[in-house]
Amino acid sequence: MSVASSILNSRTVYRRTPNSRTLSRSSESLPNPLPPTSILIEVHAVSLNYRDNAAGTVVALGSHAPRFAIGDRVSPILDQDAITGDEQTRRWLGGEFDGVLASHVVMDEQVCIRIPEHLDWTEAACLPNAGLTAWSSLINAQGELPAGRTALLQGTGGVSMMALKLAIAAGWKVIMTSSSDSKLADVQAVGPEGRVQGINHRSEPAWEEKVLKLTDGRGVDLVVENGGMESLVQSLKAVRKGGTISQVGYLGKQDTAALAGFVSLMIDKTVTSRGINVGSCREFERMNRFIEMTGLRFDDVIGRVYGIDHIQEAPEGLQTGSTIGKIVITLK
Numbered sequence: 001m002s003v004a005s006s007i008l009n010s011r012t013v014y015r016r017t018p019n020s021r022t023l024s025r026s027s028e029s030l031p032n033p034l035p036p037t038s039i040l041i042e043v044h045a046v047s048l049n050y051r052d053n054a055a056g057t058v059v060a061l062g063s064h065a066p067r068f069a070i071g072d073r074v075s076p077i078l079d080q081d082a083i084t085g086d087e088q089t090r091r092w093l094g095g096e097f098d099g100v101l102a103s104h105v106v107m108d109e110q111v112c113i114r115i116p117e118h119l120d121w122t123e124a125a126c127l128p129n130a131g132l133t134a135w136s137s138l139i140n141a142q143g144e145l146p147a148g149r150t151a152l153l154q155g156t157g158g159v160s161m162m163a164l165k166l167a168i169a170a171g172w173k174v175i176m177t178s179s180s181d182s183k184l185a186d187v188q189a190v191g192p193e194g195r196v197q198g199i200n201h202r203s204e205p206a207w208e209e210k211v212l213k214l215t216d217g218r219g220v221d222l223v224v225e226n227g228g229m230e231s232l233v234q235s236l237k238a239v240r241k242g243g244t245i246s247q248v249g250y251l252g253k254q255d256t257a258a259l260a261g262f263v264s265l266m267i268d269k270t271v272t273s274r275g276i277n278v279g280s281c282r283e284f285e286r287m288n289r290f291i292e293m294t295g296l297r298f299d300d301v302i303g304r305v306y307g308i309d310h311i312q313e314a315p316e317g318l319q320t321g322s323t324i325g326k327i328v329i330t331l332k
């Protein structure tokens, strides 16, 4: 069914107050009619990264938006230019475009993806950023998630926890680092007995040696690297010969002196080091097929859910870093 015009004239929008962690609520007008290839999404849940990500229901269609029907459950992709992955530009929601913390958002249909039916709204909202980044970090050059590998995941934040779930579903063994013993105890319970091991990188600063011990001296197949310059050389020591480092973040101190030995180690160990930039619509679809096929759920890696009445507390919750996994706001 095609609905040529928007059924609403306005939406409620939450925007960050400049220089503050509070949000301001306002009413803004919606285009009516919708641009021809756009869809109007009623937002159910928003997950917070340093950008926000939404999942919601299609409630109106532009005159030329044949990919979706009213009632479809969808998410907009974070990088609005990344359709196939071959695009040479990048424009983010919450960057070049508005974020998605609003009752409704208008998106071009080509940047929206159907979400797996078995996921609830909070789980679905974790897919466009943390989920897709985790997927892109783990897949091989053919875009597949190979079975039975070993990964080192740094930290217990949203990306690492989504990567943990995907990796476990693919039969991987996982080693996680954290600054907190209690977080490590909690994440080990996410996987089957013995498949997730933890290292406190604060109490064990030479954590790469522990990784080698846990892998019988071989090293892991892949590292999801979140530290950047501070940890990169240690990650190279922790990965096996011919392994992969997926560079996702740079949360540590960015001091070039810490990179001493990087090039020779990388050559000696024939390591592939690749930058990760969330992912494209086509990768999002491939990830969703994997999630549907395995029936994977993410409810156990959502650290905190804020209802609409507690929305003001969510940005502060993100900043404290006390939560394992994802922070989500429900709008309905």
Ligand SMILES: NC(=O)c1ccc[n+]([C@@H]2O[C@H](COP(=O)([O-])OP(=O)(O)OC[C@H]3O[C@@H](n4cnc5c(N)ncnc54)[C@H](OP(=O)(O)O)[C@@H]3O)[C@@H](O)[C@H]2O)c1
Pocket: 049, 050, 129, 130, 133, 154, 155, 156, 157, 158, 159, 160, 177, 178, 179, 180, 183, 226, 227, 230, 231, 247, 248, 249, 250, 251, 252, 253, 276, 277, 278, 279, 321, 325
């Ligand atoms: N490249 C991309 O496409 C992409 C996409 C999304 C996010 N990111 C980036 O990836 C990083 C992780 O994102 P996220 O959403 O998972 O963040 P998050 O939910 O805020 O989690 C960050 C966690 O990383 C750990 N951590 C902090 N400093 C660290 C360090 N120096 N070395 C290793 N681990 C450290 C901490 O875990 P413990 O509390 O357990 O110690 C912290 O809770 C951020 O830098 C983010 O900007 C990149």
